[in-house]
Amino acid sequence: MVQFIHGADLHLDSPFIGLKSMPSFIWEAIYNSTFQALTNLVDVAIEKEVDFVCLVGDIYDNDDRSVKAQAYLRNEMERLNKYHIPVYLLHGNHDYIENQGLHLKMPDNVTIFGEQTETHWLTTKRNERVALTGFSYTERWVRERKITEYPKKFAEADYQIGLLHGFSEGLESEHGNYAPFSIGELKSKQYDYWALGHIHKRQQLSEHPPIIYSGNTQGRSSKENGPKGCEWVTLTDTKEEIIFYPTAPIQWERIELSIKDLKTLNEVYQLIQETITHKKNKAYSLFLSIALKDTTTLLEGVRKKINNGELIEALQQIPKETGFVWVYQIELTTDKEEKTTYVQLFPEEWQKALKEIEQEANFNELTNSFFDYAEAAELLETRDQLYREKILENAKQQVQFLLGFEGSDENEN
Incomplete structure (x- = not known):
């Protein structure tokens, strides 16, 4: 049996452009969210006492990685090092390898894949031999089919894990078509698990073997809504178990809210406040977009206060607290x-x-x-x-x- 964490697309130090006109405590929460998501991932790895951790590309938001982001990653990797948990990390199209002289050295437990497809070996505490194969980007646009460079499963490997930051052909996605591959090509390698990165929406492309995009660890805009996190993977000779663990301290959500038969400002305001109270929880904070439907009875004066931003401004007067709900958009359908x-x-x-x-x-x-x-x-x-x-x-x-x-x-x- 082997157990590990699969995470990808951390995008440490994302700028979150366009979100600065808000109270300072909310801005700080969203700015620090990518860092906190990494901490949460490391917490899961330590709690589960995994054999290793895979981080599959776009660790940083850009190739000019800030010293703060590098130091934060280094500190979290050192936490894993204290528990003797190795990390296998590769860089993707956002944080491709460049200007090596500007990089902080990672702890000894961190293995960073080079520009050529390569395999690293690990012997677990149960004396199982694990092969991990992958590569790092050296430029933003990697168009070639790097999958052709991946070897077939080694006979001496009890388990072989493929790490690939790339695009699955036929997948509907707004992300770039980098390092393309087909599911058939992945299956032909006879690996036991494919840890994918690049696509920010979590999805499983195959059950046997498991081929999984873990998605990003923290949604960075309304396009990346819902839970974000990492995979806790257990492989045995006879089965695979994959459990998703949320890591995002902030989630994005869009809801539709019927205001049928409502007319006054107070009625609408009260309904939204009740919705906000229902949405609050201690596990994460929420950035909420509300679409108001069934609006035929609404007074025109209320419409104007919604359209000119007065209502949302009132709803944004919130106290500093854990598990806040920030309404960033209200629309009338x-x-x-x-x-x-x-x-x-x-x-x-x-x-x-x-x-x-x-x-x-x-x-x-x-x-x-x-x-x-x-x-x-x-x-x-x-x-x-x-x-x-x-x-x-x-x-x-x-x-x-x-x-x-x-x-x-x-x-x-």
Whole structure:
């Protein structure tokens, strides 16, 4: 039997661009979240007394890794060293190996894979021979099929683990197509487990052998919602057991909230506060996006206070506490019966404008400038059909607001 931790995409020292206009204690919590996630991963490894730890790429957020991030990683690796837990680490497209003279030396228990695919051997306390095969990126764009360099399982290995930071062909993902591979290629190597990195969404591509993207250890934006963590893996001659352990101190979540039959500001505010109370927990803090639906009875004055940010500003007055809930977005969804009010004013012009902007080429041309900046692009979603529909729906609501429509309650006063 062999036991180990599989983690990836720590992105230590992520900048979290666009999230600084918030109370200092919340900013500090989100900034430190990637570091705390690593500490939580190490805690699991120590608690479970694992044989080793695999960290599969993008340990740092960029190749110009900060001294703080390096020192933090070094300290956490030293914690593992005190418990005689070895670490097998490789670098990915974000933190590719460069400027070696600017790197802090890691403790002796840390093995860092080089630029060529290589295999390192470990003998566990139960005298089992484990082979670990992988490579580190030496540049951001690794396009070749590095999987072809991985050897087949060695006959003398009781277990062989493949570590690969790359892209599974056929997978729908916004992440770059780096070091591509197919599931068939991985299975052909006859390894006992494939520890994958690069894709931030946790997913299991195969059960036998287990082929798993552990996902990142801390979500860095609303695109990376839900629990984030690492895998505790147990392999025996006859079975595999994989248990997910959450490590993220902050989670992102988007919910829909019906405000059917609600009219006043107080009613909406009270409902949201009750929702926030229900969402609070001690295990993690929450960044919450709320989409309000069934809005036909809502007073127009309340709509304005939601659209101009007054309501969210009030909800963001929260005390410093463990397990906080930070509402970072409130949206009003448009009901079908409301959509005709502003269309009726300019039926031909409105339909013409919609038809033009809905075309992918036109939409991309108008939004290209946002994606020209790498830092901003990290915050944006991919420009697929669902993304375009979401942007257009928000634009329609803004048009309605600016034109001063009163929707279904226009005769209330």
